[in-house]
Amino acid sequence: MNAVTHFTVWLMQRYLPDAFILAVLLTVVIMLMGTTLGGHTPFEMVDYWGKGFSALFKFAMQMTLVLVTGYALALTPPVRKLLDRLTDIPKTPPQALAMTALISFFGCYLNWGFGLVIGAILAREMGRKVQGLHFPLVVAAAYSAEIVRGPSSSIPLVVATPGHFMEQLTGIIPVTETLYSGWNLLLTGLILAALIGLYLSIRPKPESVISYEGHAESPNRAAAALQEPETFSEKIEHSRVMNYVLAVMPALYLAGYFMKKGFDLNLDVVILIFLLLSLLLHKHPMALLDAVKEAVVSSRGIILQFPLYAGIAGMMTESGLVMVVADWFIEIATPETFPVLTFLSAGLVNIFIPSGGGQWAIQGPVIIEAAKSLHADIPQTVMAFAWGDAWTNQIQPFWALPLLGVAGLSAKHIMGYCVVWLMLSGMVIGGVFLVLTFI
Template identity: 60%
Template sequence: MQAITNASVRIVSRWLPDAFVLAVILTLVVFALGMGVTQQTPLAMANYWGEGFSALFKFGMQMTLVLLTGYVLALTPALQAALNGLTRLPSTPRQALVLTVIVSFACYYINWGFGMVVGAILAREMGRRVTGLHFPLLVAAAYGGELVRGPSSSIPLVVATPDNFLSDLIGVVPVSDTLYSWWNIVLTLALVALLALLYLGMRPPSREIVEFRPDGNDANIQAEGKDKASTPAEWLERSRWPTLLLGLIALAYLLGSIASQGFNINLNTVILIFLTAGLLLHSSPAAYLSATEQAVGAARGIIVQFPLYAGIAGMMTHSGLVDAFSAAFVSIATPHTFPLLTFLSAGFVNFFIPSGGGQWAIQGPIMVKAAHAIGADPAQTIMAFAWGDGWTNQIQPFWALPLLGVAGLSARDIMGYCLIWLGVSGTAIAGTFIALSIFA
């Protein structure tokens, strides 16, 4: 395992460019594929790219706010104390790695945005406290749980909704047949065990360990505003009351929303929870803004690169490349092999359209219609698509950008380890669908 890991890390370190450069390369690859596979003109491909460019502006802003508000919350004295308490539990690097895997995996299962921020911050704090811990490996392990499909997974939730856009073909498929089927629960538990065991096996020898290097900014945040204010404006900036009152208003809205609609976790809810807690727990507006200033730097990858991936998705969609790739997989499928091929197909397309909901809207109808035509199991097809959509996120920097921003690492620092996990997790998921087809 160590030899395989070393080879993977060396290859990735040598050949994987910065995430921004990779996004540019993918843009050029899809541009060329559109001309070669679907016979589009260069001007048409450029137009498709431009039409898609702004498609992720809203989602990009949501992701930026998830990162910013979560990061700012983690820098409050109360959360720092809680994280310090959690990081005191492990006494060895191995224990720290396993604890990080379990906590981040559980948070990803609840909500991927929540897991992204919690996993990154926990890895950062664990690296700060536990000596002898290889920080890039720890961050990769925290990211490994991103592939899990939990109760906030959009695809099985959509098909479980009455009058969804595919209900004419497959009706309503309840989550008891998808997310909470016995085989999906077993697969989920197996993956968290495999994740912990694999990353324990990939720990490098002590001479190669790279520990966390703090940036030295965190300690100054709560010091903002401690000096005596000389003007009314400075008094307001350093007073507890403005952020406290605003936080109470936000809290009242959250509690009222939960009372009337139930606790429905989505990106907007996560952002509001993080914002509310940060406002209540920071000592003043000056302290909150100081923490925000530090967090902004971590969001630069999202701000710059999300529009590029939206342009790639626009070219994939409008050029017909998604249809062509999906049709190629469908043409060799049987009722028993279709879920497996759906998993592989979704994983492949996800690398170019890294958005679960967006990919399902584009590719989902193609796969569901094909499953209906050949008599494949709709629930297995849906979950195969959902797992495929999450699987290749492990080597797609798009989803790692928030975590890398908090950790202060680049994609090449963790992708060597993620590549190994891609192979292991893909084997486990594919093996599940193969077993289901054999014993069906």
């Protein structure tokens, strides 16, 4: 395992370009595929790209705010103290890796956006405090936890919602048959065990260990903390009361939301929770704004690259390439192999359309029709698709951008480890779906 890992790390660090360059190369690849396999003209492909370019503007803003508010929360004095105590627990690099993977896994299980930010912040603090810890490795462990499918997984939630767009095909499939089925909970446990086991088994060469090189305290924040407000405007800017005044709004909204819907997390709710806690825990508005200033720098990858992937998704969808890929797998499927092939096809398309809900809207009807004609298990097909969508996120920089922004690394620093995790997790997930077909 270590030999394979060392090879993939060397390969990725030597040949994998920056995530922005990778997005550009994927754009070119899909353009060529659309004009050859899809039979479209270059002008048509450009039109599809342009129409898709703005499709993720809202999502990009949501992810930017998740990162910014989560980062700002991490810089509050109480959270910094909590992180200090947590990172005092592990004494060795393996212990730090296991703890980071475990906390990130449960964070991502609750909500993937929440888990990514919490995992990145925890990894950064582990890198700062644990001597001898290979920083890219602990960041990779935090990111690899994103594979888990939990209560915020869009696909099983969609098919469990009355009136969903495929209700005539599938009916209403309760989450007790998908997310919370016995076999899926077992798969979730196996994935957690495999995740921790993998990262405990990796031993970087001593000469290749990269330590965390960030700073514990921003010079701007340190200087601002020592400066006493003098003028009336400065006293208002440094008054904690102003934070509390604004905090009333998200506090009241969230109280009403949770009373009506229970513990139902989504990106908008996560953002409001992070904002509320940041307002309550920062000493004054200027401290919050200074933390946000640091966080915005980390969000540049999201702001620039999410629209590029939206353009790629637009070309894949409008040109029919998504259906071409789906048909390839359906043609060779049997009732026994259909869930596994669904998992693989979802994983392949996800590289180009990194959006579970959007991908399901395109592929879902064809996948379900094929499953019914083959008499394959529909709930298993739904979850095979959901796991496939998560599986190749491990090698898709699109989803790693928020975490990498917080950690201050590029994709090539962690991708070698993620490739190994892709292979191992693929065998675990694919193996479970193969076994299920014979039970």
